[in-house]
Amino acid sequence: MTGIDYDDAETLTAALEDRLTATLAPDTVSRRSVLGGIGVAGSAALGLSGTGAADGDHDDDEHGNFGPNGEYGDENFDPHDFLRTFNTGGEGQDNVNENVYEEDGQTVRHFTLTAVDTTITIAPGVEFDAWTFNGQVPGPTLRVVEGDTIRVTFVNGSSHAHTIHPHVKNVDPRMDGTPQNGPGVLETGEEFTYEWEAQPAGLHFYHCHSLPLKEHFHRGLYGVIVVDPDPDRVRENPREYVSGNRPVSDEYAAELVETAKTRNHEYSENARYDEMVMVMNGFDTNFDGENEVYAANTRAFAYGVGSTDANGEWEAGETIRPIQIDKNQRQRVYLLNATEFDPINSFHTHSQFYDYYDHGTTLEPTHSTVDTVMQCQAQRGILELDYSDHEQGLYMFHAHQSEFAELGWMSFFEVV
Template identity: 50%
Template sequence: MSRLLPSILSRRGFLSAGLVTAGGAALTARNAAGQAGHSGHATAPAADPAAVPDHGASHGAMITVGGVDEARNGFDTTKLLTDWETGTVSRLPDGRTLRTFEVEAVDKEIEIAPGIMFPAWTYNGRVPGPALRATEGERLRIVFRNGGSHPHSMHFHGIHAARMDGVPGAGLIDPGDEYVYEFDARPFGCHLYHCHALPLKRHIHKGMYGLFVIDPDPARHPEHADIARSRLLGTPENAEWQELAMIMNGFDTNFDDENEVYAVNTVAHAYMKRPIRVVRHKPVRIYLANIVEFDPINSFHLHANFFDYFEQGTTLTPTLKTVDLITQVQAQRGILEFMYRDHEPGLYMFHAHQSEFTELGWSAMFQVVEAVA
């Protein structure tokens, strides 16, 4: 897949420059610290980086060295996992819920790997953009302001009128302008939004995308009401799950239409260095989407375990059962469900099953624990 490039940030130059390297002091065996997640959800890694034991580098013996200044980035990979944006809620005259989100396009330089800055176009100053979450049947209103330097939009993967499609002539706005998208939340599932301005590959690749999750309304699905309640944020049944938001992304640092850095949630090897703590006896649910540009396919492989997969998240029964690997093209997404009840505590890897992707940043760890301190 790689080709020789003049830039030191080509795939091969990236490796030979030592920005990604094996072993060393960066891989000292310290415990991975964590903090309790909201409502018993999965525990994200702690704010202070903690290196993982030496086998953290075993897949290709390569990992980025050093840390990323996430305070300067303005978003923390710790919080991206569980930071659901639920907007503000009011009532329509007919009694239905109106859920309002405010989103702004912002040009911002971010650090995607130690010492590697990327000139991003963002939603609300973060990549990926806010993980918008609503409930099936609600009326959604998204107030979008363009504070960037190029025309932008928000195209939602869902059901809506043509004038709400976020394409040229229907919600694409110039810098300084504002547009209000309004539609009903349907269908339930794990969806995506992204900019649909041209050239599309640049607007997506530069960081303009985010998760758009619609929880099922249990009253609309009596045959699977218990399952629907487990997905409905704020219910006791949902609190039993450790839920995580993940977007698989990549970055073309020298704009040659090939990616030099890969990640889940933007920062290369973030969750390899700071493993995600999950409680052994509680189930895990991942809302996963692929938005990598310039590569035709991405993948997710779970070590030492298997999961059930819900393609697009639009069903309450699995579309695939007992698998340890799924592939996704760009904009494909789904829900993964699994647990570590029968496992001993320890570090369990997950990553793309394209070795090049793992070595250039898309590999991570779960730290399975008995309970959260």
């Protein structure tokens, strides 16, 4: 790739970013006016001025106005750090209190999640009044192993009532995190410890289930649970990890066990893959039931092409840079759609095809050799990509709802 390709990509990212932030300044803007108001041009031609801020106060919020911010803030959230950070109970983010220990012969991975009202940055100069887990959107990624006990102490430091609902196979209705079951909704200052068995293996989801659902969901109360397959369980019950009811030969069962090791963070085989989490989300900045900003991991164009100081600062787009990947290492993307108000989001790669594992609950692909996959809200899956035969340079990926891409959900891999 020549230098001009990077220059052109940077110009494209800057033009789309500037158009978005310029038209978000009035708090009555709709996404249609963002798309139609200004043509794609260089940033100098856009005449940017001022700061766009989303107003969080609106009359139909049954929980009332926002309370004070909690102890967490947005200044330390970097979508590039979030991308590859997994909280396993033993290691992860500094703002996650976590531990892993044995209890009655069972591995317990214990996390503390705190609901906090805070302001997050969704584009340079554009802020959004969010309800969060541990002060960030998406919430921390929890990574466990199939069969573990997931123990989550939930502390409600928000001024609104919240719960945590897990998308795992939960056999105890008291732990479902809904207003009707167990402790119900937790009011300000209350806490409760949820427990779930980590099953089935795959990519799962947690979110607040307090009413009104669209409000609590859209404001940012969601995150990812990765349940790694246990190779020993795969060896004992290989048919549980394939589609359909066809026989599984001993040879194929052995292959499934080896595949399970690559998906389990406790095995050295996992290092063959560069793993990352992408949560597709959107933000209704004027609370009209229509998103004005879209992103992967919250910040519009975070994985576009721009200048960077490489120190994780977020000032005028300095952390906007492509995701750098090693062409000799396979890529694994844990993809989840947390977009409210739009029925479908999607993931499309340029110049590349991938295998897709819907919900990640099988060890064989549900779709092979595809370059676009659609997900409804809460749907998730695992993508596996191989760039070993590609030339070095930039390869775009984005939502193939074109307006989503223009409003923030446009990214690049940089193959090196």
